[in-house]
Amino acid sequence: MAAESGAGPARPAGLVAAAVSVWGKVVWYFEGMLGADAYRKYLEHHERTHPGHAPLTERQFWREKMDWEDKNPQGRCC
Template sequence: MRRLVRAIGAGGARLRWFCRELFGDAKYERYVAHLRVAHPDAPVPDVRTFWREHYAEQDRNPGARCC
């Protein structure tokens, strides 16, 4: 029974990770981690500012997007 509960928990954790990566929820956390390592003196933007700048950059440089 414990194995089953652990397996379900592990599957749920994997599903959560997949969904966060798919929808981009982890981008801000990765960006903050990068800033703290590569630029420790730089101010860390709040979440709203990060996403505003992220989408503005996508609009300036659409890359391989279809729209």
């Protein structure tokens, strides 16, 4: 019986860790699908290709991205 009580607490912690992992993957998928991760990708690209230069602020990035999309319409849902 002592072995059962020792195994009990590990299960909820394992389930919580699994749920957090799954939730993180769901959030990652939807951010990618909706384009919400675009600024993060821009920062990663900027760091690789333009070291030493300041990147756009997030606000500047989204403004330029929306302006570009308005001037260059492509097939998208909205």
